Amino acid sequence: RAGVTHHLPRAYLVESPLFRQKRTVDLRELLAFPPWSAAVQGGWEGEEDQEDNTRGKSKGKTKKGPVVLTLGDLNCTARCLYLIKNTYPNIQVNSEEHANAEGEATVWTRIIPEEILAKISGGKEVPAERITVWIDPLDATQEYTENLQKYVTTMVCVAVDGDPVIGVIHKPFTGYTAWGFVGEGSNVVPRASYNTNFPKVIVSRSHSGKVKSFVQVAFGNNTEIIPAGGAGYKVLALLDPTDEEQDTADIYIHVTYIKKWDICAGDAILRSLGGQMTTLKGEQIDYSGTEGNKGGLLASIKTDHEALVKRLPPWEENKQ
Numbered sequence: 217r218a219g220v221t222h223h224l225p226r227a228y229l230v231e232s233p234l235f236r237q238k239r240t241v242d243l244r245e246l247l248a249f250p251p252w253s254a255a256v257q258g259g260w261e262g263e264e265d266q267e268d269n270t271r272g273k274s275k276g277k278t279k280k281g282p283v284v285l286t287l288g289d290l291n292c293t294a295r296c297l298y299l300i301k302n303t304y305p306n307i308q309v310n311s312e313e314h315a316n317a318e319g320e321a322t323v324w325t326r327i328i329p330e331e332i333l334a335k336i337s338g339g340k341e342v343p344a345e346r347i348t349v350w351i352d353p354l355d356a357t358q359e360y361t362e363n364l365q366k367y368v369t370t371m372v373c374v375a376v377d378g379d380p381v382i383g384v385i386h387k388p389f390t391g392y393t394a395w396g397f398v399g400e401g402s403n404v405v406p407r408a409s410y411n412t413n414f415p416k417v418i419v420s421r422s423h424s425g426k427v428k429s430f431v432q433v434a435f436g437n438n439t440e441i442i443p444a445g446g447a448g449y450k451v452l453a454l455l456d457p458t459d460e461e462q463d464t465a466d467i468y469i470h471v472t473y474i475k476k477w478d479i480c481a482g483d484a485i486l487r488s489l490g491g492q493m494t495t496l497k498g499e500q501i502d503y504s505g506t507e508g509n510k511g512g513l514l515a516s517i518k519t520d521h522e523a524l525v526k527r528l529p530p531w532e533e534n535k536q
C-alpha cells in the first residue's frame with residue numbers, strides 16, 4: 217500500500233484549474249491564433265508592429281497592403297507547431313512542411329481579440345484530444361515555382377472529432393483572407409446563383425489525372441473546364457471573395473489523391489456557408505487519422521450536392 221500514497225486522487229486532478237486549462241480548448245483561441253489572427257481580422261497592416269515579428273518580411277506594397285513573403289509562412293510552420301504543441305500537448309497537429317522549432321521562445325497568450333469575441337459567442341470548449349489541426353503553409357507550390365502567384369494560399373483548419381470546424385484560407389500575395397467557423401459565421405459569402413445544369417467546373421492544372429474526360433462524361437462535352445492551381449484557390453472560386461485575382465466556377469472536382477491539409481480549410485469554409493465538399497462518391501471526409509484522401513473531391517454550394525454525385529460516372533481510385 218505504501219507505494220501508492222504519492223498519487224493524488226484523480227478527482228483532485230480533474231478539478232484542478234491547471235489540469236482543465238491544458239485539456240480543453242476554446243475554439244475561438246484557435247481562430248485567433250497569433251500567426252494568422254491578423255489575417256483573420258482583415259489585414260496585415262499591423263503585422264510588423266506586433267511584438268512577435270517572426271512571421272515574415274514585408275516584400276513590398278500593393279494597393280491592398282504589404283505582401284508577406286511566403287518563406288515567412290514556412291517559418292510560421294515551426295512556430296505554429298511549437299506554440300500549439302507547447303500550449304496544448306494533446307492537440308494533434310499535421311502540417312505539410314516540417315521545420316525545427318527548437319529555440320522558439322514565443323509565448324501564446326491565448327487572448328481572444330474583441331472582434332472575434334464580438335462575432336463568435338462562447339461555449340466552444342472542446343477537449344484537446346478531440347482536435348486535429350491541419351496546416352498547409354504553401355498551397356499551389358507548383359504554381360508558385362512558375363510565378364503564378366494568384367493561386368498561392370496558406371491554409372489552416374481545425375477539426376473536431378474529424379469534422380472540419382474552422383477554416384482559414386489566406387492569399388499571401390494579395391493579403392486576402394477567407395475564414396469560416398461552422399455554425400458561427402464566415403467573412404465570405406456565396407454568389408447569388410450557380411449553374412448546375414451546365415456547370416463551369418474548376419479542376420487541377422498540375423495534378424489533373426483524367427479529370428477532363430471525367431467531367432465531360434458527367435456534364436457533357438461542351439462543359440467549360442477551368443484549370444487552376446491550388447485547392448484553396450479552387451474553393452474560393454466557388455464563393456464571392458473580395459479579391460480581384462480570382463476565377464469563378466460552379467463546382468470543383470479533383471480525381472487524384474490529395475492530402476487533408478489541402479482540403480480541410482476549404483471544406484470548413486464551405487460547410488460554414490451551407491456548401492459541401494465530399495469524395496466523388498458523396499462521402500464526408502474524416503479529418504482525423506491518416507493524412508491522405510483517396511476518394512477524390514466534389515465541392516459545391518447552393519446546389520443539390522447528392523444530385524451532382526449521381527451525375528458523376530463510376531470512379532475507381534486506382535485508375536486515375
Ligand SMILES: Nc1ncnc2c1ncn2[C@@H]1O[C@H](COP(=O)(O)O)[C@@H](OP(=O)(O)O)[C@H]1O
Binds near residue numbers: 352419445474
Ligand atoms: N495526386 C496528388 N498527390 C499529392 N498531392 C496532390 C495531388 N493532387 C493534388 N495535390 C496537392 O493538392 C494541392 C492542390 O493541387 P492542384 O493545384 O493540382 O489542384 C497541392 O498542394 P501543395 O501545393 O500544397 O503541395 C497539390 O500538391
Ligand SMILES: [Mg+2]
Binds near residue numbers: 312357
Ligand atoms: Mg504538397
Ligand SMILES: [Mg+2]
Binds near residue numbers: 352354355356447477
Ligand atoms: Mg496544398
Ligand SMILES: [Mg+2]
Binds near residue numbers: 356
Ligand atoms: Mg503545401
